[in-house]
Amino acid sequence: MYLLNISNSAIADSLKNRVFIHARSHPGEVPASxxxxxxxxxxxxxxxxxxxxxxTTEYYIFPMHNVDGVITGNYRSTPQTENLEVMWFFDPENxxxxxxxxxxxxxxxxxxxxxxxxDGGPAISMAxxxxxxxxxxxxxxxxxxxxxPESLGYDSLESSLWNRQLTFIASLASYYGVEMLEAVTxxxxxxxxxxxxxxxxxxxxxxxxxxxxxxxxxxxxxGYSPKWTSPxxxxxxxxxxxxxxxxxxxxxIDKSLLMQHKKVQGLKYPDLYPPNDLDELKN
Ligand SMILES: [Zn+2]
Numbered sequence: 001m002y003l004l005n006i007s008n009s010a011i012a013d014s015l016k017n018r019v020f021i022h023a024r025s026h027p028g029e030v031p032a033s034x035x036x037x038x039x040x041x042x043x044x045x046x047x048x049x050x051x052x053x054x055x056t057t058e059y060y061i062f063p064m065h066n067v068d069g070v071i072t073g074n075y076r077s078t079p080q081t082e083n084l085e086v087m088w089f090f091d092p093e094n095x096x097x098x099x100x101x102x103x104x105x106x107x108x109x110x111x112x113x114x115x116x117x118x119d120g121g122p123a124i125s126m127a128x129x130x131x132x133x134x135x136x137x138x139x140x141x142x143x144x145x146x147x148x149p150e151s152l153g154y155d156s157l158e159s160s161l162w163n164r165q166l167t168f169i170a171s172l173a174s175y176y177g178v179e180m181l182e183a184v185t186x187x188x189x190x191x192x193x194x195x196x197x198x199x200x201x202x203x204x205x206x207x208x209x210x211x212x213x214x215x216x217x218x219x220x221x222x223g224y225s226p227k228w229t230s231p232x233x234x235x236x237x238x239x240x241x242x243x244x245x246x247x248x249x250x251x252x253i254d255k256s257l258l259m260q261h262k263k264v265q266g267l268k269y270p271d272l273y274p275p276n277d278l279d280e281l282k283n
Contacts, residue, residue, distance in 0.1 A: 001067055001108055006043050007058040008051070015056070017249050018116060018124045022062040022109050022198070025084040026076050027069030029132035031217035034231045036063045036130065038238020053246045060116065060124075062109055078103065085131075088201040095204035110201070117206070126168070126245065127212040129198050137220030137228075140182045141237065143169055144214040146199065148187025161208035162188065163255075168211055170255045172244035176237055178257045180223040211248075 007016060021039075023032040043050055043059065064070060065084060072079045082103045088110065089099045098110050116124055133139070145165035147158035154162065166184060173181050192200055202212035217237070222229035247253060 001065070001105065002063060003112065004040065004059070004061040004063060006040065006054065006061065008054040011055050013058055013121050016058045016122060017056060017126070018058050018060070018122050019126045019128070019245060020060045020113055020116065020124045021128045021130065022065050023130035024063070024070065025065040025105075025129070026131055027066040027072070028075035029130075029217070031132040031219065031229075031234050032130035033063065034234035035217060035238040035241065036061060038235030039241050040238070041235065042239040042242040049243070049246075053242060056249070057246065058122075060112065062112075065105055065109060067105075078105065085129075085198075086196050088196045088198050090196070090201050090204060092204070095201065098201075109198075123206070124210055126248070127198065127202055127210050128241075129212070129214040131214060131216045133216040133218055135216075135218050135220070138223075138225055139218050139220070140180055140223040141215065141217045142182035143184070143216070144192070144199075145169065145184065145188040146192055146203070146213075147190060152187050154187070157208050158190070161203075161211070164208070164211040165213050166255050166258060167253045168213065168244065168248045170253050170257050171247040171251060172240055173257055174247065174253070175240035175243045177223075184258050 007013070021036070023036050040061070040063075043054060066074075066078055069076075069078045069084075077083050080103075084103055084105050087101070087103045087106045089102045091097065091099055096114060098107060102110070113124065113127070133142070143165070145162060147162040148154045149162060150156065150159040165188075169181070169184060170178075193203055194200070197214070199212040199214065202210045217234060218229070220228065222233070224230075224233060
């Protein structure tokens with residue numbers, strides 16, 4: 001399993017933000033790899049902005065989490081039929097460590113994350129989990145933000161994590177286009193907290209200090225109707241991700257951007273892509 005560590009090594013890591021990314025836990029979700037490719041290409045482009053980003057940010061990227069699943073040609077699981085996405089099994093009494101049931105691929109990513117959080121360097125402050133959803137053709141890339149605003153009953157800690165997630169999404173939208181991403185729901189809910197997703201582990205151990213979120217690319221037209229989305233569109237999304245992450249840390253973000261756009265109306269294949277399907281909701 002490869003790990004890409006991208007930064008400017010001439011600058012002390014203690015001065016940088018640490019960003020942790022893993023993709024392809026679900027092996028068939030190829031769009032995530034094009035996004036990683038666009039992100040990495042941008043970071044290594046040598047442009048003045050990219051150089052500046054590498055002075056202030058240290059990237060840790062696992063570009064392909066489920067290597068054996070990819071080689072096998074599976075859509076969602078390892079050759080042992082494990083769904084890595086739900087196997088961050090942690091003991092509630094000692095959540096920093098995973099139990100013996102966790103898959104080896106999860107252990108590798110987990111051990112790296114744990115070590116980076118305890119190695120004396122800066123803490124990871126953003127953890128992205130890249131997927132692709134087999135949604136209706138016109139559904140654009142979207143996110144699974146968690147919790148919600150205090151106005152809907154969330155406490156200050158939960159709403160601060162929610163706000164950070166919205167800040168991140170708005171930062172990305174300011175580059176990729178607010179109309180090119182799905183509308184953000186009014187709240188994300190708390191169900192993930194009692195599950196075993198990567199974000200559940202981050203929350204159990206690091207509360208609102210790590211902005212951990214799943215990002216779902218889509219197939220089909222994905223906002224480019226009447227054209228169909230292409231690998232180049234996804235690489236553009238990856239480049240926008242690099243810029244959005246930089247603004248998340250250093251920019252002045254206008255979250256009202258997110259409130260202006262709407263869900264796709266009149267989906268054509270509700271039977272094939274039930275919007276309330278458990279997989280789509282990540283419940
Ligand atoms: Zn997935």
